[in-house]
Amino acid sequence: MIEAKNLTKYYGKTKAIEGVSFYIDKGEIVGLLGPNAAGKTTIIKILTCFLPPTSGTAKINGYDIFENPLLVQKSIGYLPEKNPLYEEFTVGEFLNFVCEAKGIRKKEEKVKKISKVMEECGISDVENKLIYKLSKGYKQRIGIAQALINDPPILILDEPTIGLDPKQIIETRNLIKNLSGKRTILLSSHILPEVSMICERVIIINEGKIIATDTVEKLSSRLKGKMEIYIEIEGNPEKVKNVLNEISGVENVNILPPVKEEINKYIVITDRKKDLRKEISARIVNSGFGLLEIKVEEMTLEDIFLKLTTKE
Amino acid sequence: MNFLSVYRKEIKSYFVSPIGYIVILIFLLINSYIFYVLCIYYAFSSLKYSDYPYPYFTLSPNEWIVKPLFHNMAVTSLIVLPLLTMKLFSEERRLGTIELLFTYPLKDSDIYWAKFLSCLSIFLIMTLIPSLYLLILEKWLILDKRVILNSYFGLLLLGGSFISIGILISSLTESQIISAIVTFGISLIFWIIGWISEIVPAKYLSFFDFISLFNHYENFPKGILDTRDLIFYLSICFFFSFLTLRILVSKKYRG
Numbered sequence: 001m002i003e004a005k006n007l008t009k010y011y012g013k014t015k016a017i018e019g020v021s022f023y024i025d026k027g028e029i030v031g032l033l034g035p036n037a038a039g040k041t042t043i044i045k046i047l048t049c050f051l052p053p054t055s056g057t058a059k060i061n062g063y064d065i066f067e068n069p070l071l072v073q074k075s076i077g078y079l080p081e082k083n084p085l086y087e088e089f090t091v092g093e094f095l096n097f098v099c100e101a102k103g104i105r106k107k108e109e110k111v112k113k114i115s116k117v118m119e120e121c122g123i124s125d126v127e128n129k130l131i132y133k134l135s136k137g138y139k140q141r142i143g144i145a146q147a148l149i150n151d152p153p154i155l156i157l158d159e160p161t162i163g164l165d166p167k168q169i170i171e172t173r174n175l176i177k178n179l180s181g182k183r184t185i186l187l188s189s190h191i192l193p194e195v196s197m198i199c200e201r202v203i204i205i206n207e208g209k210i211i212a213t214d215t216v217e218k219l220s221s222r223l224k225g226k227m228e229i230y231i232e233i234e235g236n237p238e239k240v241k242n243v244l245n246e247i248s249g250v251e252n253v254n255i256l257p258p259v260k261e262e263i264n265k266y267i268v269i270t271d272r273k274k275d276l277r278k279e280i281s282a283r284i285v286n287s288g289f290g291l292l293e294i295k296v297e298e299m300t301l302e303d304i305f306l307k308l309t310t311k312e
Numbered sequence: 313m314n315f316l317s318v319y320r321k322e323i324k325s326y327f328v329s330p331i332g333y334i335v336i337l338i339f340l341l342i343n344s345y346i347f348y349v350l351c352i353y354y355a356f357s358s359l360k361y362s363d364y365p366y367p368y369f370t371l372s373p374n375e376w377i378v379k380p381l382f383h384n385m386a387v388t389s390l391i392v393l394p395l396l397t398m399k400l401f402s403e404e405r406r407l408g409t410i411e412l413l414f415t416y417p418l419k420d421s422d423i424y425w426a427k428f429l430s431c432l433s434i435f436l437i438m439t440l441i442p443s444l445y446l447l448i449l450e451k452w453l454i455l456d457k458r459v460i461l462n463s464y465f466g467l468l469l470l471g472g473s474f475i476s477i478g479i480l481i482s483s484l485t486e487s488q489i490i491s492a493i494v495t496f497g498i499s500l501i502f503w504i505i506g507w508i509s510e511i512v513p514a515k516y517l518s519f520f521d522f523i524s525l526f527n528h529y530e531n532f533p534k535g536i537l538d539t540r541d542l543i544f545y546l547s548i549c550f551f552f553s554f555l556t557l558r559i560l561v562s563k564k565y566r567g
Contacts (some may be wrong), residue, residue, distance in 0.1 A: 048415040073417040080415075084408035086321070088328040100317030101416040146412070 001026045001154060001184045002047065006056035009042050016042040017208040020056070024201075026153075029180050031199035032188040039208040040188040041081055044158050047186070048078045061153060074103065077147030081158040081188075083140060087132035091123060091142055094131060095149060102150040113149055121145040121175060137168035144175060155179065157187045161194060173198060227296060229268045229277060234290030237264045243287050244268055249276050263292065315422040318413070322400070322430035331399070335392050336438050343442040346384045350377045351449070373453045378446060379533040382463040385439055386529055389471050390503060394495035396434060397478025398488040400427045406486045420560045428475060428553065435471045439464065459535040466532025469545035473525055474499050476552035483559050499525070 002024040009016045017039035024030050032040050045051040047058055049069040058065045061075035086094050092114065099110045118124040121141040126134055131142060140160065147155060160176060161169045176198055179185065189195050195202055196216050204212040233240050237255050244253045249270050256265040270276045277294055284291045326332030354376045361371060404410040413423060443464050449455060478495040485491050506524030521527055525548070528541040 045411075050411060050415050070417045070419070073415055076415075078412075078415050080408065080411045082408045082411075084410075084412055086325070086409055087407075088325060093324070097317060097321045098416070100320070101314060101413075101418055103314055103417060 001028075001061060002186060003059040004043070004047070004056070005058060007043065007046055007053045007058060008055045009039075009046065009051070010054045015208055017205075020205070020208070020210055022203055022210065022213060024184060024186060026184055027180075027182060028201060029185045029187070029199045031195035031202045032186060032205065033190070033192065033195050033202050034188075034205040035190055038205050040190075040205065041158055042208075043205075044078075044156055044186070044188060048076060048156060049073055074150070075152055076154045076156055077150070077152040079143045079147045079155075079157045079160055081162070083143040085131050085139060085142060085146070088130065090128050090130055091118075091134075092127045094142070095145060098146045098149050104150060113151075117145045117149045120148065120179075122171075137164055137171065140164060140168065140172055141175065144172070144179075148179070153183060155183050155185045155187075157185065159188055159190075161189070161191065169194075227270050227275075229270060229280065230293070230295050231266045231268060231280065231284075231291070232259070232263065232293040233266060233284060234263045234292060235288075236262070239287075240264065240266070240284070240289055243283055243289075244280065247276060247279055247283055249274050250280075314418050315426045318418065318423055318426035319430050322427055323433065326396070326430070326434055331395065332434065335395050336434070339388055339392050339438050340441055342388050343381070343385055344445070347377075347381055347442055347445050350380055373449065373455055374459055374535075377449070378455065378460060378463060381442060381446070382467060382533045385442060385467055386470055386526075389435065389439070389467070389474060390499050391496070392438075393431075393435065393471060393474040394478055394492040394499070396431050397475055397482055397495060398492040399482070400431065400479050401483040402486055402488045402491045406488075421557060424479070424553065424557055424560060428472075428479060431475045431479070432468070432472055435475065436468060439467055439471070456535065459533070462535055462537055463533040465537070466529055466541070469542065469549075470525060470529050473502075473545050473548040473552075476549045476556070477502070480552045480556045480559070483556050 002022075004020055004022050007020040008018050020039070020043060032043065034040050042051065046053045046065070047060060049065050049072050052066070060072045063071040063075070065072050086097070089097070095114045095117065096110060099113060104110055104113060115124070118127060121144055123138060123141050123145060126138060131139065134142070144157070144160070147157070157176065161172050164172060173194065176185065176187065180198075187195070187199065199216065201215050202213065203210055237258070241253050241255060244250055244266065250268055251271065252269040254267040254269075256267065258264050268276075268280065275296075277296070281291055281294055354371070354373065357376070358371055401410070404413060414420070443460060446455060446460055474495075477498055478491070481495045481498065482488075482491045485494070502523065502525045504524075504526070505520055506527045508520060512520060522544075528544050531538050531541055
């Protein structure tokens with residue numbers, strides 16, 4: 001459905017993305033995840049034929065972005081990042097224009113599509129209000145409505161919940177979830193819980209390159225092949241570290257800044273297959289140090305993301 | 313044609329904000345006043361010379377009313393047209409709606425010509441009203457309708473040239489004010505460039521005369537439709553339209 005082949009984009013001499021390739025199947029909901037300025041919006045702008053890539057190409061719904069841009073644009077509904085709208089129009093007038101611009105010209109068909117999409121997005125009650133007078137949540141829903149109006153098989157949403165309050169975020173997320181099904185959805189975000197909630201698969205990009213692409217579960221279990229044990233111990237840090245390193249199965253020991261004198265926090269990374277907590281606590285107590293706390297740190301998508309996107 | 317959707321949107325957006333009304337109102341105020349003054353002046357002169365047969369018969373309403381009115385409309389359009397063209401692309405860029413427009417299944421050229429023609433339509437209606445005043449005079453005077461039609465046609469060509477310059481500038485900046493001022497400046501230069509014909513060497517003279525928008529306008533109110541003038545205005549329109557379309561597809565513009 002969406003196929004990106006080796007996309008590279010330079011803005012002048014600055015590289016925005018390099019060699020980005022991915023494939024999204026029909027009906028999938030995929031999250032494009034990355035810190036700000038990672039190149040998410042650039043990828044999306046290329047897919048919507050707004051910007052041409054410096055090299056590489058993409059196929060959407062079987063059409064090439066260079067050869068058939070109009071057919072590509074016909075098969076996608078796009079919500080830009082800043083959600084620009086013609087705010088001096090009423091909601092009805094705006095949607096009417098979008099309908100016409102997307103090639104729906106028959107009057108009955110327009111009326112039908114507009115009322116359907118307004119119901120779907122919950123904006124029927126503001127049909128005759130001027131857009132600039134509406135709240136941000138409403139505007140976001142209007143933005144989604146304009147993307148949906150011609151019932152495109154592909155939806156591309158650039159940061160759909162940015163700048164909304166928590167209640168509106170939940171509403172928007174539910175709306176997106178309800179839209180899935182037949183549609184293919186590509187959604188960019190830097191908010192991780194959102195992606196793990198909505199998406200089945202994640203493409204993580206950083207500094208213009210794809211660094212991981214997999215389902216949310218697989219991604220976390222892959223990184224969770226390691227287990228992090230968090231320990232607070234009273235005793236000389238160097239000696240403690242030596243003791244910990246002697247235990248078989250321990251791969252790495254990190255010392256965090258001391259809490260009090262002689263009390264330090266440690267993060268021990270071990271293999272996931274074996275729970276070493278019992279052995280560690282026994283060793284520490286036997287070596288004469290004070291064991292104050294020991295627990296397993298659960299890795300969230302947030303940790304994975306940070307791990308992948310920050311250099312050590 | 314999807315072009316119509318953008319055209320309707322542009323026309324509508326002129327009248328959802330006060331800008332469309334204000335520009336038309338000011339244009340009409342100035343030109344209606346001028347029309348009134350010209351009529352009064354003509355009536356006085358006719359009265360004055362009524363005892364002298366020779367000058368009386370040379371007092372043609374065409375020379376005294378039609379020609380100055382159309383001249384004046386041309387000067388006022390130079391001032392008001394930048395106000396109509398300034399927002400066409402600047403505002404879309406500033407608000408980011410350009411991203412919507414260019415990701416809908418529309419051709420760049422459709423978008424451009426829709427904007428161009430929407431502005432020209434407003435201009436057409438705006439200049440039509442003072443031209444209709446002349447028809448009122450028919451009750452008392454004999455006017456050559458073909459001259460009026462010709463002048464009106466010339467005015468539209470001139471307006472089209474100003475609009476094509478205005479849209480080009482509008483596509484280059486995100487600020488409407490800058491767009492209006494630069495458009496005004498460039499149109500003015502194109503207008504007055506013929507004036508330096510007295511100081512430049514004779515061999516360059518024809519060039520400056522030729523590229524002056526004003527010199528090509530002079531023939532129309534005289535009732536002359538010269539293909540050179542027609543081709544000149546059309547070339548100006550298409551040249552600037554071509555530049556704008558190149559800018560719209562360029563990578564830099566969208567990045």
